[in-house]
Amino acid sequence: MTVWQQAVFQYRSLADSQRHFVLLGMYLVGSIALGEFRNNKSDIDAVWLLENEPTRDEVEFLANRHLGSASHAPPYLDGVYVTLHRLKTPAADGLPIPFVVNGVFSGDKPCGDLNPILRQCLIEHGLTIFGAQPSTLGIVADRTSTGNWIRSNLRSYWRSWMAEAKAKVDTRQPDEELNAAALSWGVLGVSRMAATLETGEIIGKSAAGEWAMRRWPEWAPVLLPALDERAGHLKHATINQGREALAYMDYIVTRFS
Numbered sequence: 001m002t003v004w005q006q007a008v009f010q011y012r013s014l015a016d017s018q019r020h021f022v023l024l025g026m027y028l029v030g031s032i033a034l035g036e037f038r039n040n041k042s043d044i045d046a047v048w049l050l051e052n053e054p055t056r057d058e059v060e061f062l063a064n065r066h067l068g069s070a071s072h073a074p075p076y077l078d079g080v081y082v083t084l085h086r087l088k089t090p091a092a093d094g095l096p097i098p099f100v101v102n103g104v105f106s107g108d109k110p111c112g113d114l115n116p117i118l119r120q121c122l123i124e125h126g127l128t129i130f131g132a133q134p135s136t137l138g139i140v141a142d143r144t145s146t147g148n149w150i151r152s153n154l155r156s157y158w159r160s161w162m163a164e165a166k167a168k169v170d171t172r173q174p175d176e177e178l179n180a181a182a183l184s185w186g187v188l189g190v191s192r193m194a195a196t197l198e199t200g201e202i203i204g205k206s207a208a209g210e211w212a213m214r215r216w217p218e219w220a221p222v223l224l225p226a227l228d229e230r231a232g233h234l235k236h237a238t239i240n241q242g243r244e245a246l247a248y249m250d251y252i253v254t255r256f257s
Contacts, residue, residue, distance in 0.1 A: 004032055004044045007077050008129060011069040018065060024084070025049035025131020029118060033125040036204030038230065039075075041181075043102070045113075046079030047122055049131055053083055054098060059107035062098050066105050076103035080114050087119065087139050116146040121202045143200050150193045154257035158190055162249050169242045177236040180229040183245045187226035190252040197256050206230050222248040 001009065008028070015023060030045030031037045037044075054062065062081055069077070081098035099111040120141040126134040165186065172178070188205035191212040195203055203211065209227045213220055222244050228234040237245075 014069045022051040026129040028127040029121045034204040043076045048081045063105045116149045154253045178242045180234045180237040184226040184229035
């Protein structure tokens with residue numbers, strides 16, 4: 001049994017022993033659904049389908065259930081607790097729902113992970129742990145909405161991320177080392193966005209890096225280290241590689257946002 005299978009089995013065993021709270025389904029999305037789970041790098045991304053909007057007491061119950069089953073170290077069992085109505089109602093995405101990020105449960109905040117990308121990944125790639133198949137739930141994967149969300153995300157999250165990264169890189173000496181994981185996160189993160197905008201498909205980070213290599217071979221010196229880190233072969237990068245990575249990211253964000 002793999003690391004992620006053990007975590008899911010533990011959660012489901014606890015849920016099965018607490019049947020007074022109804023879950024209609026549990027689905028895996030993200031790297032597992034896309035066939036790109038990497039030990040020590042990936043988290044376990046889930047969608048838990050609720051029968052009804054939870055009361056305050058039920059949210060507390062979910063928090064305790066999650067605390068009783070989740071790992072306190074990566075890979076974290078992350079995801080959203082959501083009703084089918086909310087999955088079918090994108091206009092309500094800004095309203096609070098229970099969710100987990102990096103193993104931390106939140107019950108009364110808006111969740112950025114409930115978005116068109118999650119819906120499309122769930123419908124087209126979701127792995128059913130229990131419940132009805134995603135394709136039978138009546139959820140619409142609107143690729144136009146996915147594209148609009150990605151462009152907004154490039155302008156907001158990724159522009160901000162790049163500005164913070166540049167500020168840090170600019171303070172470092174040329175001979176200092178850079179955490180290759182940060183380089184990989186940025187380079188492959190925006191590559192995924194570009195791939196979805198051009199192809200309409202949701203793909204994993206490694207697949208996105210390979211796609212970008214074919215699409216823009218002139219950026220191979222940036223993409224290859226990112227792919228090496230993703231594969232577990234690179235721990236440190238140079239400051240110059242970091243600057244080149246930010247130049248690539250700026251190229252992608254400017255081109256697609």
